[in-house]
Amino acid sequence: MLRNLPQLLLTAILFCSFTVSAHFQELIPSHDIVSTPSESRLSLSLKFTHPMSQGPLMNMARPVQFGVVGPEGRQDLLASLQPQSIRGAQTFNALYQIKRPGDYLFYVEPAPYWEPAEGKMIVHYTKVVVDAYGMEDNWDAEVGFPVEIVPLTRPFGLWTGNLFQGVVKRNGKPVPFAEVEVEWRNDGSVTPPADPYITQVVRADANGTFSYVMPKAGWWGFAALLEGKKTMKNPEGKEVAVERGGLIWVFTRDMK
Template sequence: MQQPFIRGLILGTLLLSGSALAHFQTLIPSTDIVERPDQRELQLDLRFTHPMSQGPAMEMAEPERFGVLTDTGPEDLLPSLEPYQVDGQRAFRSRYAIRRPGDHLFYLQPAPYWEPAEGVMIVHYTKVLVDAYAGEPGWEQAVGFPVEIEPLVAPYGLWQGNLFTGVVRKNGQPVPFARVEVEWLNDGSLPPPPDPLVTQQLRADANGTFSYSMPFAGWWGFAALIEADRPLPGPDGQPVGVEEGGVIWVQAHPLPVRP
């Protein structure tokens, strides 16, 4: 007779603890720098999760947009998506063959996600840059998302300890004092730390600019979070608020071992 109560207590605890964790949409390529032909076949992983805590993952619906932007223009990659399971929830994978030198800006607009603990819909517009064969740089280009982080340093080829700087933009305009959350994509080498160390909290300045020094190697996610101007229908059809996130992923490379 006590088992349902115990299960409910455990579930409630997980929901409460999970609601304190930041949601991040990931878009992680197998490498951010393509130097050799054997690296040209990129694998990209898309999941909605809590990166530093290694989950749990949330269910992803079919994305609304997924593509790559190069100097030849945008290319729709939605047909390349393959669903798979993470923590029993749907995520997606994709493969992409690099065909030419230059920067490749991969971007994702996921379907809105209903977060019952917060009573909002969440849409994280996500991007990541891959440099191919040191071709003509194009990392300054924007996707044109409603909320987007404009990098002020090349978002690839960075060492651990480097300072990443960006500008939060909404409809192309800087957002003064925007809130930015930062998490490391835990590769399993670090036990999840206390909550304040899981999600780093930043505030942009009056020009929407923020900076963060990445202390160790790996993938880092930066999410600029803004309340949308218009609501979306919730599960019951009634309008609810929308958290729009502009997310960019940056890899910090380990420092070489010096003799």
């Protein structure tokens, strides 16, 4: 048994290194703010990955929902999704033409993802807000997801170092002391010095409100991860736990 100890320790270390990076459903638009007509044709990228670690990419099945809440009401955009293959994993892209001033809340409900390493199904309800022509009329709108982060800070026009605040809700009600994971979408310029730097973790207060100061320019993902109250069948037909996450993406810029 003792002779196998080094191998067992190595296996444990490799397992921990694999699981320390958080899963994040990405929903990234080509522009977070549309100021001119030349920027009005948005490209949206949907990937399921570990953003700070720059991968690996997980294979995405076709989402259950994909749409936008904007000046023209709620629109179903599921038919606009185009599958892409990146390093053998399926991702999706979509194009959307902005026609009117206002705030556009894009959202996706991905198909449940089976994570055998954690023994659970994962569903990350994800959204991002794009402002068009400075209307700023609906940035705190709610999709109505089972788990959702409602921003208290306007989720665009943010400088590096700004404080972002949101409320974690489950079925429309704040979740006291919810845990929120935070990751920066790494562009390759940062190498985390240790595993705890990959995923930041904050706890909401008794009213479900959390706060985080973003220290670097780029896309930031906030993920409130709650254990589902109901189980779900995994691909083998076994009833397993479900992680339901509410995610929001925001973009920061350096002040120059």
